[in-house]
Amino acid sequence: MSDFQAIAVEFVKHYYNTFDTDRASLVGLYRDNSMLTFQGSQHLGAASIAEKLVSLPFQKVQHHYNPPDAQPTANGIIVLVTGQLAVDGDADRPLGFSQAFHLVQDPAGQWFVYNDIFNLVVV
C-alpha cells in the first residue's frame, strides 16, 4: 500500500470517528485557509467550518463508509469517500453521502484538510 493510500485511510478513520463522537474537535483538522462546501454552503477557515459542522441539526450521527480512494496531487492527497450516515438513531433510513477531501501538510509537516466538499446523494 503506497503512503498516500495509507495516509488517506488513517485520516478518514480519524475524521469520521471524531465527527461521530466529538464534532467540535474537527476544528483541529482545518486551518485558516481551509475551505468547506457543505451541501452548497461555502465556509472559509477552521473557525467558520467548525461552527458550521457543530451547528448541524442533529445530536447523534454515525458514518458508514467504503474504503476511500486516494491519489497524490502536486502538494497533497485527494481523497473520495462514499458511504451512508444515520442521524439521531434513525438507522432504518440511512442517507447516502459523498465527500471529497484534499489533504495538504502545514509547515510543521502535519496533514490538514485544505479542501472539503460534502454532498448527500439522493438516488
Add this chain to the structure above:
Amino acid sequence: MSDFQAIAVEFVKHYYNTFDTDRASLVGLYRDNSMLTFQGSQHLGAASIAEKLVSLPFQKVQHHYNPPDAQPTANGIIVLVTGQLAVDGDADRPLGFSQAFHLVQDPAGQWFVYNDIFNLVVV
C-alpha cells in the same frame, strides 16, 4: 460566479457530453501524468485512461448530474459531481455515481484532468 466555479461548470458539461457521445475523445482531456481511479481500478496516463473508459461494457450511457461544487487548490480546481447514469437505454434503473476531478493547467494554459476518481454509489 467566481472563475473556478465557471470553469468547473463548463468542464463538467463538456466532460459528460463527450462521455455520452464519443467516449474515445475523452483522451484529449487527460495528459501523460493524469490518474484515474475507476471503481477502485487505477490507471495512469491519457492512453491507459482512455482505453479503460472506452472498454467499459456498455454501448450507450447518459449522465444526469447536479450542479458541480468547486474549490481552488494551490495549482488548480477540485470538483465534486454527484448524479445518476443510465446505461444502454435502461432509464428505469439509473445508477448513482460520485466523481471527483482535480483540474490543472498544462504549460500552454489548457485545463486538463490531473486527478479523476469515480465511484458508483449504492445506497
